[in-house]
Amino acid sequence: MSAETHEFQVEARQLLQLMIHSIYSNKDVFLRELISNASDALDKLRLTALRDDALGADVSDLHISVETDARARTLTVRDNGIGMSHQEVVQLIGTIASSGTARLLRELKETDDADAAAGLIGQFGVGFYSAFMVADEVTVLTRHAGESQGTRWVSRGEGTYTVEALDEAPQGTTVTLHLKPVDVENQLNDYAQDGKIREIIKRYSDFITWPIRMAARTAAAAEQADESADAEPASDDFETVNSMKALWARAREDVSDEEYHELYKRISHDWLAPLETIRLQAEGTFEYQALLFIPSRAPQDLFTQGHSRGLQLFVKRVHIMDDCEQLLPSYLRFVKGIVDAQDLSLNVSREILQQDRHIQRMHRRLTKKVLSTIKDLRTKAPENYATIWREFGKALKEGLLDDHENRDTILALCSFSSTHATDEPTTLAQYAERMKDGQEEIFYLTGDSREAIENSPHMEAFRAKGVEVLLLTDPIDEVWVTAVPEFDGKRLRSITKGEVDLGSGEPDTDETEHERENQRREYSGLLSWMTEQLGEDVKEVRLSTRLTVSPACLVSDTHDITPALENIYRAMGQDVPHTKRILELNPGHSLVNGLNKAHTEREDGANAGLADIAELLYGMALLAEGGALRDPARFTRLMADRLSF
Template identity: 35%
Template structure:
């Protein structure tokens, strides 16, 4: 028959340029080819299922659908075969030959200067997914027969992806399509059964069609077809039909974690933007959690097919510990389905996902505080990045913050701002806090003395990020935040207003003494004051309310930033025996040594270091010996 003769058809002159664009520019990951070919096979099976509803004869007595993949190391080929709808000769020319249409030139021009929305509409119209097979193949053969047609109507299509392709009729018993890839020499590692199966599991583990690979049992000397994918997407099942153990096992399998998650969030969103999300909070933080450049683990699926990790596009950085997935058909992908377009839908999705996570954490903290404490203990320091990064959700983030406190005996951060405000002193209009290098330094700070005496709660902040975070949190429930290391924390509190008059009168009485102290330390301090609010310590240093704090200076220094020297206000405890002793010293040299020594003590407590520790030790030893 004339029809059985091979037809050799020339591609248009632009096809080489287009294939080069697709193979070397559109795809950054060669493994994408197996995802695209399996997706095509799955679509062909689903199309047959749909059409056969009205014409069951198309099943041709075979109802068990599957995709079979086999390797031939001798001939260096990979075969992907489905028993779906198949293609006729005209279908193959239309579906695989579209690339050869005269519209190619317009597509090439269009891809350079059209808007992203229109580019997205071209997906599938030029055989892009199928032609990804030329990333790894020097020749591709397609055998196909349309369901319901005669076996003699099978079609053989063949191309090396250069200037031409051939097509002819060929007997084919089974309906469906088989794609045979002749693998390039530099891609022969794909002929490894384990390597290829791992790639398939990564991208196509959850499509609802069984994927089977031809497997050799060497002990029994036989070959068989082994299913390698799960063929189910747990997130697409109704929540009421999923057990807690199923959620846990799914999480551990998908994210390769040996520990159960603390909590999970499973939601189906309908409306203008339809998607399913399944998110988990792990029980253990990853080693690279503090690397802000490291992506999280948040995966995008389209119709159960894995596309890519999209953590950096839909999850804010301060929630990078969240692991999860989205299955959506409405997000704009680029033509290779590798890149998520930065359009309005993506921004809306990020906002929705963020709000859902924060709301879920808030509900967890109310209904299961012990579980939320586990979340905070593991990831609280990461959440603290939120107030600076996400203004639109700042109030929600602040509700989730937990702190150590002078009202709690251990260093665990358990106190919420709501709790603090509920037990604040009557008339207290500020939320007091102290930042320090560690819990012990905070707990024993001289800044706490007067607040302990007044029974005023102070939040103790000792994570490195705390000082930076507090620059973005200004008030809660109408109460301003007040660092007690600032000098205005002594002078402007209505609860301790009675003490203010004492301080002012002290400074009048002790003016000559304060003047002597200031002369000794004039290069190091702004001013010197008497106070009656210290108990254990002879003195304390405080910064002006508008000046950089000691903790912030240390934070900048730790990342290599230069910091101007800080000039403190020096407060002396009028009732401390050491101050009373210094006041009586007439010898100016001895007086100067004592003043510098207590100043350096306060500086060491405030900054955690001294520029000249040796001189400090010498001064202490001389004073002790005398």
């Protein structure tokens, strides 16, 4: 039968050019597509042969072979799978998107969204045509298993293609690419070179179930063939170049720790073994397998903008993406691993996932699996848990802001420094067990370092009464504590907010209340005068019950944001108004007591210049908590004047 020449329709030709030049961001994926098609053909033949004993197909050595010819500049991908009949060739690859092409092109032209465009293209299974990115001409030779006649399809990806029936052809499909001239400026992308092809196979198709074979060559022969287009094609035996070892698909008892560690090192580029290995297998209407690793140390760029994150995504053991961000939340970006799904909605280049319920289900289950594993390690392997919290705790706490569904779980596995112990961090549950009788709140204080927090004036009454305080030193702590109101029914309370009265542990007596009332009356004049005097900086001056040593401290109203949080918002570009705070005075301190007496005498026409002392008290309180003075030179001058002999 003579070859039949057909013309592509105008719309089909436009779509082909669009795919060749616009869809794929990495040309290497053309080989992944061809090998994936070959693997599917082998799967179909194996299944068909099991169902049809009369098929008469050879299934004794199912495989894929890849051959390069640098001299002829050809690349051939061959399988002995199910193959195609003449009619299937015309239907499947003879025309592109045989229905809906015009509508697709129209919708593509009407959208300015690149992702939306990719999604529209994803409605059509045309991955085979990625071959024209690297080839001037593509030839397909195929014969359906059980049939005697074969078919040849040839096209240059332009205006026409030819289809020819053949009396003889090997079972399966052979795709031969007549490669474009090599890019002189980028010799690394020469797809006629054996080394380049092996590299692509190793990256994208290493875990394909079927053996992928290439001509076995000695090192010298391989070097000569890769360097010279005049070298004769090798005639050595074939060797399998893919491992076919999908560890996640093998039984747990059949995989050693060394094999897991080697795979982790390969996908993470980390020379240390992982701290924990997590396996997950989902069965049912949507099947997938996951092999995840928790590293033993945090990468240096974990908190750097642009840090690459996400798991490697496979579909039926075919590598699709290196960094699939949709599978885990950002706060688990340190987790490495592989997810292999049986079916997913992908676009034409398999590079961009379509948002669908399968992705959401995987995201949800993988997240819960990682969190539960970390939580279990706290009792089963405390040392590993401690390492995870030390290396990744800052990232995990981001989930308290972003992941409302798992907030309680994240909060339960968090650990914090505490005044209870200097070395061992504590969980909120452990804190709650140690709470004093009558204590209903979990107290905390944020700051730049443990040392700075422990020396804070706000800690004095808590230290004196033996009340435990959580010491939160990560920048993220300033943010998440505003979003998490309680733990297990117990309110989280900053010791720098509102009024604090720890008391003596005993109910107040009439005598105690009488003493407090007398003290308030004694200092009422000073407090009113200082509130007016410092009105530009504070909203109120009052007596403190949280101070035992320091003369003064600054606190925020219960529902006001802290200065540190104000600074964080401003660093993010948000316009946050300045919030005035409250200055608390310690009536038991000699400086405050003397100031009150001097103020009383001044009302009788005596002392002047007390405004400077009031300003110094405010400045000392600000410095004690690590704040910045508005006018350091003035503060220094006032201090020097007061210290003069």
